Amino acid sequence: MQKTFKNEKILFAEPLFQCDGLAGFTRSELYENAIHRTLRINQLKKEHNWTQEDFDIAIRCLNYEVGFVIHLSMFIPAIERLATDDQKAKWLPLAESYRILGTYAQTELGHGTNLMALETTATFDPRTDEFVLRTPQLSSMKWWPGSLGKTATHAIVLAQLIIGNKNYGMNPFMVQLRSLEDHMPLPGIIVGDIGAKLGANSNDNGFLILNDVRIPRENMLARNSKVTKDGRYIQTSTNKANYATMVLVRLSIIRWAEDTIKNGSLIAIRYSAVRRQSSLQAGGPEMQVLDYQTQQYKIFPSLAASYALFFTYEAMMKEYEIAYAQIMRGNNQLLGQIHGQLSGLKAFASDLVTYELEMCRRSCGGHGYLKASVVGETLLHTLPLVTVEGDNTVMYLQCARYLLKQIAKALAGQDVDEPTSYLKKDILSYTCPVQKGEHCTNPNYLLKIYTQRAHSAIASVARQLQFDLESGKDQSSAFNNNLVSLVQAAKAHCQLCLMKNFVESVSALERTCSENLASVLRQLCLYFGLHGIVTASGEFLESEAIGLQQLEWIKAEELKSLAAIRPNAVALVDAFDLHDQTVMSALGRYDGNAYQHLFEAAKREPMNQTQVPPAYYKYLRDLIKGQPLAKL
Numbered sequence: 001m002q003k004t005f006k007n008e009k010i011l012f013a014e015p016l017f018q019c020d021g022l023a024g025f026t027r028s029e030l031y032e033n034a035i036h037r038t039l040r041i042n043q044l045k046k047e048h049n050w051t052q053e054d055f056d057i058a059i060r061c062l063n064y065e066v067g068f069v070i071h072l073s074m075f076i077p078a079i080e081r082l083a084t085d086d087q088k089a090k091w092l093p094l095a096e097s098y099r100i101l102g103t104y105a106q107t108e109l110g111h112g113t114n115l116m117a118l119e120t121t122a123t124f125d126p127r128t129d130e131f132v133l134r135t136p137q138l139s140s141m142k143w144w145p146g147s148l149g150k151t152a153t154h155a156i157v158l159a160q161l162i163i164g165n166k167n168y169g170m171n172p173f174m175v176q177l178r179s180l181e182d183h184m185p186l187p188g189i190i191v192g193d194i195g196a197k198l199g200a201n202s203n204d205n206g207f208l209i210l211n212d213v214r215i216p217r218e219n220m221l222a223r224n225s226k227v228t229k230d231g232r233y234i235q236t237s238t239n240k241a242n243y244a245t246m247v248l249v250r251l252s253i254i255r256w257a258e259d260t261i262k263n264g265s266l267i268a269i270r271y272s273a274v275r276r277q278s279s280l281q282a283g284g285p286e287m288q289v290l291d292y293q294t295q296q297y298k299i300f301p302s303l304a305a306s307y308a309l310f311f312t313y314e315a316m317m318k319e320y321e322i323a324y325a326q327i328m329r330g331n332n333q334l335l336g337q338i339h340g341q342l343s344g345l346k347a348f349a350s351d352l353v354t355y356e357l358e359m360c361r362r363s364c365g366g367h368g369y370l371k372a373s374v375v376g377e378t379l380l381h382t383l384p385l386v387t388v389e390g391d392n393t394v395m396y397l398q399c400a401r402y403l404l405k406q407i408a409k410a411l412a413g414q415d416v417d418e419p420t421s422y423l424k425k426d427i428l429s430y431t432c433p434v435q436k437g438e439h440c441t442n443p444n445y446l447l448k449i450y451t452q453r454a455h456s457a458i459a460s461v462a463r464q465l466q467f468d469l470e471s472g473k474d475q476s477s478a479f480n481n482n483l484v485s486l487v488q489a490a491k492a493h494c495q496l497c498l499m500k501n502f503v504e505s506v507s508a509l510e511r512t513c514s515e516n517l518a519s520v521l522r523q524l525c526l527y528f529g530l531h532g533i534v535t536a537s538g539e540f541l542e543s544e545a546i547g548l549q550q551l552e553w554i555k556a557e558e559l560k561s562l563a564a565i566r567p568n569a570v571a572l573v574d575a576f577d578l579h580d581q582t583v584m585s586a587l588g589r590y591d592g593n594a595y596q597h598l599f600e601a602a603k604r605e606p607m608n609q610t611q612v613p614p615a616y617y618k619y620l621r622d623l624i625k626g627q628p629l630a631k632l
């Protein structure tokens, strides 16, 4: 599942990367530890000639609990995508050698989603051949960018470009924030950390106020548009190309989601295999809770989602690489497709894993509420994924906007993109492939059902929009009147994508792997498909992709699937090949000694380093001895 990290032993031999001790760290300690880790991984990379992929896998092995995440995942990719060749030659060597440390400063206190309304300005001053960057008001200050608070020496600031009295929209500007001599903020720069978050507190997300900060004209990243010395704005590519960095990060978030749900399902399944509680026969032996159908119903979706997201990430990486290669050659033909696909899939993947991680946590009973189980911490660290790189609702709507364009092309008899080729089919010619109970065991039949449901959802909302427009609603009112259905259509398309990638990937694997492995993967793929229909049965019925009889067969087959997966459940999470130090959970250790590891973790609890707590001497002693308490 995860390319086995041949350097795991090297990494986890060092105390710095042993995660037991992170509990109880203060924010400053977490922050410092994260920086220390990234720089040490960099040293290991040089010492052992690791590849960039090894470096990335090392960071994933540490659950991204490292420093400079934005520098690595956004600042450098943004230079690669938004800078001219000369600008790349200047800035990339500095960034790649950590001589400058960067962030991607787009979101403001008052705006995150609506990029068109960003308030930070960059006004061209032809007299000095400079841009003057300003934070006009409180709501304009940059707010949230990772590493901005205490680390970044530079930021790619997204600002409204003003020339004369004309606004040329959002453009990217390289701005130095701190001195490279003493790290102090430069004149006109006010920066700081925005405060503690629910999770990811090793990251110094920050705020930035720009008070008439001057930068040379050459600091506008000018791959897609530039300003000449005499103040002319020249657009060399679509402004949408300035959004390219976000597309890449949305792809990375799908893999982040895959990594977190693998951790969650591994913890839940391994713990459920060792936890014995209650018995079915009076006086009989206590059962492994993994044998309760309800426990399987709770956690096998996370197991199936782990594999589904793995296959979808692999497929989308290939799709992205093709699109990116074309875009970097100036051909933006695939930009709309990759944006629409990754907007929706980032939202669907992060929604899916945050829901399933909570189910994994609940399945661990009381111990799921201990930090030492880690499944709760994993959820906290995953929660931002439904917001970062675009709030999920807004991302679904971007995907829906893409789907509406595609179905309009399909209905006009024009070519459509491969991911939406199903919209060319005649929706009325569909017949449900499941005509007998045993048909439910065919993933390809299920795929046809998913396809019809997605097609129907998109066609339905397109018709409703058309009806609203013809009834006299203006474009934005008609759109707002159908947002819920648009999100529903985008989700239907994304769920189809996951199912399609799962079915096609297993089918491809069957040609090379053993029949035993093929049958296990087929079973999991089948379960993923059945469960998806059951959990959204209303939409599948509404679209007439299935009828009540089919739903009855599918629900029965889903429950049978649980029993079929049970014998392989532990092996399927072991196949993730995750080191105990990656999972970090006392409940999910490979040796299965959950109680021993829980007790070891409790003994490490700082409060247990003394037998008598300080509070005893302050408050309890007199109380217990019946002596009057001093005024508190």
Ligand SMILES: CCCCCCCC/C=C\CCC/C=C/C(=O)SCCNC(=O)CCNC(=O)[C@H](O)C(C)(C)COP(=O)(O)OP(=O)(O)OC[C@H]1O[C@@H](n2cnc3c(N)ncnc32)[C@H](O)[C@@H]1OP(=O)(O)O
Residues within 6 Å of the ligand: 056, 059, 064, 069, 070, 072, 073, 104, 106, 107, 112, 113, 114, 115, 116, 146, 240, 241, 243, 244, 246, 247, 249, 252, 253, 256, 335, 336, 339, 387, 388, 389, 390, 391, 394, 398
């Ligand atoms: C090695 C270690 C690394 C580890 C890896 C870790 C991975 C990193 C994971 C987590 C880190 C995350 C840190 C967080 C970073 C951030 O959050 S950065 C800020 C992100 N902000 C957003 O995403 C803002 C969301 N809003 C938007 O994208 C836009 O405002 C919009 C909602 C899309 C609306 O766009 P716009 O205002 O322009 O208006 P529209 O009319 O909707 O769109 C106009 C046309 O542009 C097309 N479009 C829009 N966005 C994109 C895009 N991103 N790419 C391509 N094209 C885009 C849109 O389709 C319209 O086109 P059309 O006119 O042809 O239809």
Ligand SMILES: Cc1cc2nc3c(=O)[nH]c(=O)nc-3n(C[C@H](O)[C@H](O)[C@H](O)COP(=O)(O)OP(=O)(O)OC[C@H]3O[C@@H](n4cnc5c(N)ncnc54)[C@H](O)[C@@H]3O)c2cc1C
Residues within 6 Å of the ligand: 070, 104, 105, 106, 107, 110, 111, 112, 113, 114, 143, 144, 145, 146, 200, 205, 384, 387, 388, 389, 390, 391, 392, 393, 394, 397
């Ligand atoms: C941990 C973390 C790290 C981050 N790192 C960075 C970073 O490095 N750089 C950076 O620039 N930003 C960063 N961000 C900011 C992030 O990109 C924004 O928070 C995100 O884009 C959402 O925007 P918002 O916060 O303005 O939410 P809003 O858009 O204000 O969302 C609030 C509500 O309004 C709804 N809504 C908004 N617009 C619409 C619409 N058009 N239609 C329907 N509903 C709508 C949303 O669905 C949501 O329910 C980070 C955020 C977090 C939490």
